[in-house]
Amino acid sequence: MATDIKIYSKKITPAEAQEYLTKNNHSSNRRISERNVSFLLAEMQNGNWITTGDPIQFNRDGQLINGQHRLTAIIKHGKPVEMFIAEGVPNNAFKVMDTGKMRSAGDALAIMGYKNCFNVAGITRHILMIKSNRYNNTGRMAGCSISDIVAFADANKKLLQDIIHEMNEVYRPFKYASPSMLGALCFFFQKKDAEKSWAFWEKYSSGIDLGATNPIRFLREKLIQNKLNKTQYNHRDMMALHIFAWNAFREGKKVTSFGLAKNYEFPKIK
Secondary structure, eight states: GGGGGGGEEEOOOOHHHHHHHHOTTTTSOOOOHHHHHHHHHHHHHHOOOOSSOOOOOETSSSEEEEEHHHHHHHHTSSEEEEEEEEEEOOGGGGTTTSSOOOOOOHHHHHTTTTTTTTHHHHHHHHHHHEEEEEOTTTTOOOOOOOOHHHHHHTTTTTHHHHHHHHHHHHHHTSSSHHHHHHHHHHHHHHHHOOOHHHHHHHHHHHHOOOTOOHHHHHHHHHHHHHHHSSSSSHHHHHHHHHHHHHHHEEEEEEEOOOOOOOOOOOOOOO
8 A cells, every 4th residue: 555655854874875775675776877876976065966755765575676876875975965765665666666757957947947948958068068078988978967057057048048049040051960069169169259159150050161271161071971971970079070170260270181080189179
């Protein structure tokens, strides 16, 4: 019976978290993901942790069936963290756990009333990845929490909406990179040189008046080739190509070849 479930909140100490983990039911819990634990730990350390209605769960046999990542993060955090605990959950409840869609940063922004919420979330994620140097060798987009994204978007609301409008105009005639990636790059290019940024994106989208040694011409050719070859470049590569082209364009450099060296270092935006 559902009424047999006891739910309460408490501050779980690292010692208690360790004790709870000894009751781990490995047959119903997933393997520990160090990446997930690191993410949760960062949320706790940065003061972003919010107690939600999702409890640490024990079944009727007293076995832990949900919450091992949060408990592991508490141990690493070394401080108590308040959470809900549910005891007496049916033993077969693990079959339907984690089957729903996880709420995204875009969902959170939509609830807050943002226009273009998913575009704002995507652009912000790319911006935070660059600002914190989180691009790894595979170009995966891990490492930005919903709290981080919402806080940055809230502090830059008008600017992000202006960028979305501008990048929609850029994307329509030349659909070879994601609008969110372009928006993040626009954010940084504008801060470096607003006039040059406008000129860069105009030439990028139109392909007009590009001489034989113009870096934007080589960038466009690489992007077209990439689309024909299908997924040759990952997120990191695509971002790096745009930055290399921007740096050369802003400095007035002529190029005769353009590409990414093996094991290249992710470029800084000049």
